[in-house]
Amino acid sequence: MSDSEDLLKTPLYDLHVRHGGKMVGFTGYNMPVQYADGIMAEHKWCREHAGLFDVSHMGQVKLSGADPAAALETLVPGDIQGLGINQQRYTMFTNAGGGVLDDLMVLNRGDHLMLVVNAACKHQDIAHLEASLDGVEVEYFPDRALLALQGPEAAAVLTKHAPEVANIPFMSAIDITLAGAQCLATRSGYTGEDGFEIAMASDAAEDVANLLLADDAVRPIGLGARDSLRLEAGLCLYGHDLDETTSPVEAGLRWTIPKHRRESGGFLGAERIQRELAEGPSRRRVGIKPEGRVLAREGVEIAIDGAVVGTVTSGGFGPSCDHPVVMGYVAKGKTGDAVDLMVRGQARPAQIVKMPFHPHRYYRG
Amino acid sequence: MADLYYTEEHEWVRVEGDIAECGISNFAQEQLGDVVFVELPEAGREVAQNDECAVVESVKAASDIYAPVSGEIVAANDTLEGDPGLVNSNAMDDGWFFKIKLSDPSELENLMDTDEYTVFCKG
Numbered sequence: 056m057s058d059s060e061d062l063l064k065t066p067l068y069d070l071h072v073r074h075g076g077k078m079v080g081f082t083g084y085n086m087p088v089q090y091a092d093g094i095m096a097e098h099k100w101c102r103e104h105a106g107l108f109d110v111s112h113m114g115q116v117k118l119s120g121a122d123p124a125a126a127l128e129t130l131v132p133g134d135i136q137g138l139g140i141n142q143q144r145y146t147m148f149t150n151a152g153g154g155v156l157d158d159l160m161v162l163n164r165g166d167h168l169m170l171v172v173n174a175a176c177k178h179q180d181i182a183h184l185e186a187s188l189d190g191v192e193v194e195y196f197p198d199r200a201l202l203a204l205q206g207p208e209a210a211a212v213l214t215k216h217a218p219e220v221a222n223i224p225f226m227s228a229i230d231i232t233l234a235g236a237q238c239l240a241t242r243s244g245y246t247g248e249d250g251f252e253i254a255m256a257s258d259a260a261e262d263v264a265n266l267l268l269a270d271d272a273v274r275p276i277g278l279g280a281r282d283s284l285r286l287e288a289g290l291c292l293y294g295h296d297l298d299e300t301t302s303p304v305e306a307g308l309r310w311t312i313p314k315h316r317r318e319s320g321g322f323l324g325a326e327r328i329q330r331e332l333a334e335g336p337s338r339r340r341v342g343i344k345p346e347g348r349v350l351a352r353e354g355v356e357i358a359i360d361g362a363v364v365g366t367v368t369s370g371g372f373g374p375s376c377d378h379p380v381v382m383g384y385v386a387k388g389k390t391g392d393a394v395d396l397m398v399r400g401q402a403r404p405a406q407i408v409k410m411p412f413h414p415h416r417y418y419r420g
Numbered sequence: 421m422a423d424l425y426y427t428e429e430h431e432w433v434r435v436e437g438d439i440a441e442c443g444i445s446n447f448a449q450e451q452l453g454d455v456v457f458v459e460l461p462e463a464g465r466e467v468a469q470n471d472e473c474a475v476v477e478s479v480k481a482a483s484d485i486y487a488p489v490s491g492e493i494v495a496a497n498d499t500l501e502g503d504p505g506l507v508n509s510n511a512m513d514d515g516w517f518f519k520i521k522l523s524d525p526s527e528l529e530n531l532m533d534t535d536e537y538t539v540f541c542k543g
Contacts, residue, residue: 094479095454279453279480348457348501350477372456372479379457399459399475 065111066200066260074268074275082174084112087277094279098374101246101284102413105206106276107267110245114177115199115254118184119167120191127161127168130187132303132322134313138163141228143241146311147303148180153327154299155306156183158291162228162241169239171201171252173293200260205250205284208272210418213240213251216266220251224420234262242418245281247288247411249418286380287373289342289410295353296340296368296382304331305384307340307410338365342410343381343394349403350379351396357383358395358402364388367396373412380412381405425488425528426537432512433488433531435522440489443516444476444507447541452478455507460496461518467493469527474517476507489527491520 062085071078076087086109089097100106118127124135133146142163148156157176162169172180177195184193204213214221217231220240228241236259244250255263267273276284282292291297297306302324309332316322317332345351350372357365365385373380381396388394388407395402422441425433430448434441449455457477467473467487474485496518500506507515522528532540 088480089453093453095456283479348504349459350457350482352482372454372477374454374479 063112065109066257067109067111067264070261070264071109071275076275076277079278081278082112084174086112087275089277089279090275092274094277094283095374097274097276097280098283100274101206101276101280102248102375103207104272104274105204105208105212105250105270106246106280107264107273108203108205108276108281109200109264110203110252111200111257111260112174113201114170114172114174114180115196115201116170116172116177116181116184117167117194117196118170118188118191119194123168123188123191124163126188126191128316129322130183131159131161132312132316132325132328133161134316135161135163135168137313140165143226143228143243144311145226147297147308148183149303149322149324149328150299151323152299153302153324153331155293155297155301155303156180156299158293158297160241160243164228169254175294198257199254200257202253202255202260202264202267203244203246203250204253204267204273205244205246205248205276207248207416209248209250212267212270212272215270222420225249225417234259234266236263238263245288245290246284247290247413247415248284249416283371283374286369286371286382287375287411287413288415289382289412291340292369301340301384302328302331302336304328305336305339338384338386340368340382340384341388341390342408342412343367343383343396343405344408344412345379345381345396345403345405347403348379349396349398351381351398351403351405355381355383356397357385358397359388359392363397364394376412382410423528424534425531426534426540427486427488427531428540429486429488431485431488433528435528438522438525439494440491440520440522441516442488442518442520444485444511445537445541446511449508449511449515452476452480452483452507454479455504458500458504458507458517460498460500461493463493463495465493467491467520469524469530485517487520488531489520489522489524491523493518494521495519
């Protein structure tokens with residue numbers, strides 16, 4: 056395990072090490088891939104109780120100015136101007152070719168927007184925002200931490216310290232105080248479970264994490280289980296299931312593009328996206344369930360009747376499903392169709408299935 | 421008492437007569453994490469020392485398993501198909517992968533004994 060000096064640390068680095076975190080380099084940060092319990096146990100704990108994730112490596116960016124929502128809509132196909140105060144939405148930065156530069160969360164804070172972008176893309180995203188948006192101030196908060204508390208017991212845990220979170224619905228935000236620190240909590244996450252993402256100043260992060268971890272229902276969860284949880288939930292991982300060549304339509308994210316934006320366009324890459332909405336994309340992201348227990352990972356070819364029709368973009372074992380789970384892009388095939396996964400030269404039978412593999416359990420009020 | 425050997429790829433070999441039972445070490449299973457799938461060789465297949473002959477998949481990654489010695493595969497541990505977690509819970513016994521009928525016992529001289537392997541893992 057090399058522990059490179061070049062890697063950045065989040066404010067919770069010492070806490071991870073203290074909890075037995077196995078630290079690895081991830082998008083330039085030294086992050087826990089797992090703790091002592093291991094990925095499988097952490098995954099199941101999060102599905103049954105509550106897991107605490109350090110996602111401080113992600114980028115928190117503030118957009119302010121006269122009308123940041125209208126400006127941001129030139130770069131994303133989502134409905135940003137329609138967001139109520141403290142409402143949050145999932146969308147993506149598109150490029151001129153209709154591909155995806157990054158996927159992100161946008162929160163309306165009244166006089167400004169708060170964005171959460173992927174760690175690997177954050178500097179590129181900020182440069183893109185600064186270069187593209189006139190009259191909008193772009194402010195990056197490298198000294199803010201972000202924790203995710205996820206799982207069926209997350210709300211009960213957080214309510215003990217901040218009763219006002221109890222009834223806020225999925226994809227909304229509220230200001231709370233935890234361990235004496237001002238925090239911004241959103242009811243969102245990346246596991247398919249109910250839960251929260253909680254932003255705070257870096258110097259308060261350890262106190263907040265300790266407060267939450269003191270609860271018997273909460274255990275720390277590493278990046279390994281974060282990946283298997285999101286995969287079972289059918290959620291895209293940028294750089295794998297989404298990239299600069301995949302369009303939101305191909306990715307099955309047309310639900311993020313409201314009718315008025317489909318019609319009027321006005322965002323980068325609208326031409327391709329509108330064409331694909333009208334004519335159908337040439338490939339699309341699907342879920343695949345292998346028949347046996349063989350795993351098919353990123354890069355494995357997907358075939359129908361001996362002809363390659365696509366490629367796996369994410370694959371692994373689903374601990375809650377208790378079977379391997381795969382997502383990939385195919386040029387043909389629909390739910391229920393048989394496909395073969397070409398693993399180490401052998402055709403392994405599988406079936407195109409509906410996602411998510413594990414049902415979402417969001418709190419919608 | 422059978423003789424126990426280890427490879428630098430963290431496989432173990434337990435030799436009784438001309439049969440070498442092979443698996444992965446406790447150190448290896450700890451590094452891999454939860455094992456969720458094992459692909460085993462067919463009985464009857466001839467393998468040379470260091471040939472890829474099995475695959476172990478953990479929740480993290482796929483790893484190739486190499487033949488620690490040359491010979492014919494005479495058995496594979498089919499129990500692992502239904503219960504791959506045996507590799508984690510009992511790597512040195514119930515979690516065995518395959519058995520090889522030795523074709524060149526002198527190859528065992530290239531392998532490490534338990535003391536040497538313990539030092540190697542601390543490396």
